[in-house]
Each structure stands twice: as structure tokens, then as C-alpha cells.
Amino acid sequence: MSPTRWGPPIDVLPYFSKEEQALMTLLGALTDEDWTRPTMCAGWSVKDVAAHLLGDKVGRLSRGRDGHTSEGPRPGEPFPRFVDRINEEWVVACRRLSTDVLLTMLYEFMGQTTEYWAQLDLDVLGEPVTWAGDEPAPRWLAAARDYSEFWVHHVQIREALEHTPLEAEYAEPIADTFVRALPHTLRDVDARVGKQVGYTVTGHGKWYARRERDGWVLDRGAPPSRTPLASVTTDLDTFWRLCTRNAANLDRVRTAGDENVCAVLLGMTSIIA
Incomplete structure (x- = not known):
């Protein structure tokens, strides 16, 4: 992977599977009360944040792997507002799911995002990472962006549960991303x-x-x-x-x-x- 104006590449591929396994171990042991605990994401419970993670995973696979084009911003809708809206719509829809169904779907899709990134040439330019600029960004930055978002939501779930912190090794790429x-x-x-x-x-x-x-x-x-x-x-x-x-x-x-x-x-x- 080659350096760019965003600096030298970040290799997050070794972290994806380990972080996912740690998350699924945590979620699989939750009580009914645990799932309803509020998180630092205003208005979202532990279950809602887990559902959001599922949405991120299946959204990445649908767009990147399968070439699926979904809706874009409404006329005059700023992109951040569009993202907030579709995230909220997804989470609200997932409240119809039982925790068992949600866990089953998470188990099904977790490893597939790791496989998706592993099969790509990460030096190639892809979609913009909008918080790093509007121009196409190298795929390694997009992969790092995905991993950092998963990590943040995992930490938010652990804090809501007053659980032990996520192991330090999983945080190694976060500052660098x-x-x-x-x-x-x-x-x-x-x-x-x-x-x-x-x-x-x-x-x-x-x-x-x-x-x-x-x-x-x-x-x-x-x-x-x-x-x-x-x-x-x-x-x-x-x-x-x-x-x-x-x-x-x-x-x-x-x-x-x-x-x-x-x-x-x-x-x-x-x-x-």
C-alpha cells in the first residue's frame, strides 16, 4: 500500500475478525435488561447500537460487494442529515426484531465484511471518506474508517453495560485512522x-x-x-x-x-x- 496526502497506509485487516468475535461474545451473554440500557448515542439503547452495526455491515456489503444503489439525499437535504435520517430509519425498523433474530443476523454477516476488504486491492481509489475530504480516497482509508466506526460503537455498548473496557490491542489503529x-x-x-x-x-x-x-x-x-x-x-x-x-x-x-x-x-x- 502506497503513501498518499493522507499519510502512510493503515492495515486494519488483522483487527476486523478479532474485534467482531469479541463483540459477539459480549452480545451473546446479554440479559433482556442489558439490551435496553441507554447508550451515549442519544435515544439509542444497546440493542439499537447493535442494530446500527448490523446496518453498517450489510450496507457495506450491498454497496461495495454487490454494487447495489440505494436512495440518496432528498432535494436540499445535507449529506450528514441524510446519513442521520437513514440510520434512524434503520434502527427504528430493527426494533421490530427480537434480540435472537438480531443476533442471528449479526452472526451471519459479521465475517463477510472482513472477507470483502481482504479480496480488494486497497491501494486503489474508491469512494470518498467524507470526513477526510470530498475526493476519492484509497480503499485502505475506507476500510480503516469502517473499522474505527465499529470500534467506537463497540466501546459505547461496553460503557453502557459498565463492562470491562475493550482490550487495548483493538484500539491500535484508532488514533492513526x-x-x-x-x-x-x-x-x-x-x-x-x-x-x-x-x-x-x-x-x-x-x-x-x-x-x-x-x-x-x-x-x-x-x-x-x-x-x-x-x-x-x-x-x-x-x-x-x-x-x-x-x-x-x-x-x-x-x-x-x-x-x-x-x-x-x-x-x-x-x-x-
């Missing part, structure tokens, strides 16, 4: 060519974006410049919550440099919102 929104996040920041900004997720890596003539380019590591335009440092738990618009403890965030650019960095969104 979400930070790929950085070039798109900085698109309106006016800086001279060569200027850099840095983002550090403690214990998980350092990244920097460098201004080129045609936009910002991401790379791993600390900024080569001793005086980056701006930099942000935080831990993974705070980082993923910031990137997904969940409540985060800003006391765990350290910033340096241009305050306006730091504010842009802290507004980075790695979901469709």
Missing part, C-alpha cells in the same frame, strides 16, 4: 508553504501536517520544524471522543502555538457530522 481527517480539517487555514502543525496522542503516535502548494499533507512523526504553527497533545480516550463529538475531558488536552489553529485542530471530526 481518526487523525487522517487532519489535512481536510486544515483546508481553510491560511499558512505559507512549509508550515507545519502537530498532533500527538500519548502512547499511540505523533503526526504532523505540512502545508504544500495544493493543500495540507499528513505524515507520521514529530514535526521536523522546531516551531510548528500549532500543536495539540492528548490521550486516546479524549482524542476519540473529541473526533466523534462525544463528551470529552478538555483538561487532558495540551495546546501550543497559534490559538486559532489549535481551536481548528480540536474541532477535527472523524465521523460524518
Whole structure:
């Protein structure tokens, strides 16, 4: 897999099956009361989030593997609103299913998404990853986007259940995926060519974006410049919550440099919102 303006490729294929198995082990042991517990997704229970995960899986297979074209946004409907609407419609429809039926469907489709990504050339450009830009993105970024969304919802379910945290190994690609929104996040920041900004997720890596003539380019590591335009440092738990618009403890965030650019960095969104 080749580097791009979004930085070096991310290989999430080794993580898909293990994360799915951990999720199904968790869901298979739930009580009736567990399924109804509220999650941090407003208005959604544990069952609703599990149904949303099923929708993501079958939607990926239908669009990507089977070439199925479904409805698009209504006239004048912004794309994020369209996504919110169809997600809600799916979840509401799945409330008609028993938990046994939902589990059966999850068991049926879980491994198929792993197989789908494994058979593709992940260097090839595919659909846009909209939070990373409007242009076609390499498939490895789309696969990483899918994995990161599954991981976030898995964590949300565990937190709702007050269950043990998901094993740290499953989080290894998360910071490296979400930070790929950085070039798109900085698109309106006016800086001279060569200027850099840095983002550090403690214990998980350092990244920097460098201004080129045609936009910002991401790379791993600390900024080569001793005086980056701006930099942000935080831990993974705070980082993923910031990137997904969940409540985060800003006391765990350290910033340096241009305050306006730091504010842009802290507004980075790695979901469709």
C-alpha cells in the first residue's frame, strides 16, 4: 500500500475478525435488561447500537460487494442529515426484531465484511471518506474508517453495560485512522508553504501536517520544524471522543502555538457530522 496526502497506509485487516468475535461474545451473554440500557448515542439503547452495526455491515456489503444503489439525499437535504435520517430509519425498523433474530443476523454477516476488504486491492481509489475530504480516497482509508466506526460503537455498548473496557490491542489503529481527517480539517487555514502543525496522542503516535502548494499533507512523526504553527497533545480516550463529538475531558488536552489553529485542530471530526 502506497503513501498518499493522507499519510502512510493503515492495515486494519488483522483487527476486523478479532474485534467482531469479541463483540459477539459480549452480545451473546446479554440479559433482556442489558439490551435496553441507554447508550451515549442519544435515544439509542444497546440493542439499537447493535442494530446500527448490523446496518453498517450489510450496507457495506450491498454497496461495495454487490454494487447495489440505494436512495440518496432528498432535494436540499445535507449529506450528514441524510446519513442521520437513514440510520434512524434503520434502527427504528430493527426494533421490530427480537434480540435472537438480531443476533442471528449479526452472526451471519459479521465475517463477510472482513472477507470483502481482504479480496480488494486497497491501494486503489474508491469512494470518498467524507470526513477526510470530498475526493476519492484509497480503499485502505475506507476500510480503516469502517473499522474505527465499529470500534467506537463497540466501546459505547461496553460503557453502557459498565463492562470491562475493550482490550487495548483493538484500539491500535484508532488514533492513526481518526487523525487522517487532519489535512481536510486544515483546508481553510491560511499558512505559507512549509508550515507545519502537530498532533500527538500519548502512547499511540505523533503526526504532523505540512502545508504544500495544493493543500495540507499528513505524515507520521514529530514535526521536523522546531516551531510548528500549532500543536495539540492528548490521550486516546479524549482524542476519540473529541473526533466523534462525544463528551470529552478538555483538561487532558495540551495546546501550543497559534490559538486559532489549535481551536481548528480540536474541532477535527472523524465521523460524518
